Amino acid sequence: MRKDRIYNQEQIVGFIKEALEEFTHIIDSKYITKSEFTKFNKFFKHLLRQTKKKKNPYYYPKYNGEVSNNEFYHTYPIFHTYEDSKCIGRYITLNTESVPDLNIKEIYRQFPLLIENHELLISLKPNIKPGRRPKDLEKDYEAERIRKAALENKATCGICHNYWELVDMDNKKDIIADHGFTLGYGQRNNVCFGARFKSWEKSPESKIQYVKVMLKPTLKEVLNSKPSQATVDALIKMVKQYEIADNFYWNLSREDRFDKKPPEAPEYLLPGQQIGYRLYKPKVKNVNLSLITEVWFEYKSRLENEIARFEKQIAEWVLKPTPKERQEDIAQTNAINNLVKLQTMEDKYE
Secondary structure, three states: OOOOEEEOHHHHHHHHHHHHHHHHHHHHOOOEHHHHHHHHHHHHHHOOOOOEEOOOOOOOHHHHOOHOOEEEEEEEOOOEOOOOOEEEOOEEEEEOOOOOOOHHHHHHHHHOOOOHHHHHHHHHHHHHOOOOHHHHHHOOOHHHHHHHHHOOOOEEEEEOOOOOEEEEEEEEEEEEOOOOOOEEEEEEEEEOOOOOEEOOOOOOOOOOHHHHHHHHHHHHHHHHHOOOHHHHHHHHHHHHHHHHHHHHHHHOOOOHHHHOOOOOOOOOOOOOOOOOOOOOOEEOOOOOOHHHHHHHHHHHHHHHHHHHHHHHHOOOOOOOOOOOHHHHHHHHHHHHHHHHHHHHHHHHHO
């Protein structure tokens, strides 16, 4: 869930239309699950939230003028379809920082039934069903995704397997556009590895290179990082140092803590990881060789399984048309069939 990306009014309207299409399907199916109710209750409440100026309860006059400690703050409407349990969806603050050309009044004019739909959703609360939506009541989202991908000339990234635009760049034609990045410190960060390769429909090269450049070297480093008692002793030392720093921090007065960050909890970090195994949550774990070896082994096994999965997909790869090519083939086949039918009818009446 990225909060630092810049959007435009047209994109926000498109996101709302997609969400309302899903909501309409739920209503038409006369079946709603607990997770669907929670998702759309947040969606309507946040989208209908009013922009307000509020007093900051943590404001300290002597820090007046600092960005992190203003006397007042603002609440804004939010496009919120993010689901923590699935790590999918969007969370976009609807202000001119996130959407420079935002016209919230126009959005409410385009979608006049938001309040009515929210009330309809609330009325369904007694009918909430546990668990997942039955397969026979699912909407065919994949067919709609393919249709939109064809319309926008998108194809499949070989790494994240989402549809992205095909572009000409770096003296290459029809390669996957840059995606998966965040904006920060005046630059883009963390572009998906599959960007600037041919689409998965046309080539398995992105996966081949990912295994070669990323997965196998990482696995080699992990194998060379098998924990020993020396590893455990170093981690125990980190935990003890953290306890001292943490106790010192929380013994400071509230005002003294204001400009200081609390110490970061120690982690057992293996090669290729951005977030390691937390050793303090919230109390000190019994750090021992058995525990650390188990963590190491699980991570090593995940890498091995990922390599095996990618290599299987590479071995089974076959050339396929992109969504746009598929639609064109279907259109051409339909045109030929129509000509055949027309010729048949003409022959019949001659």
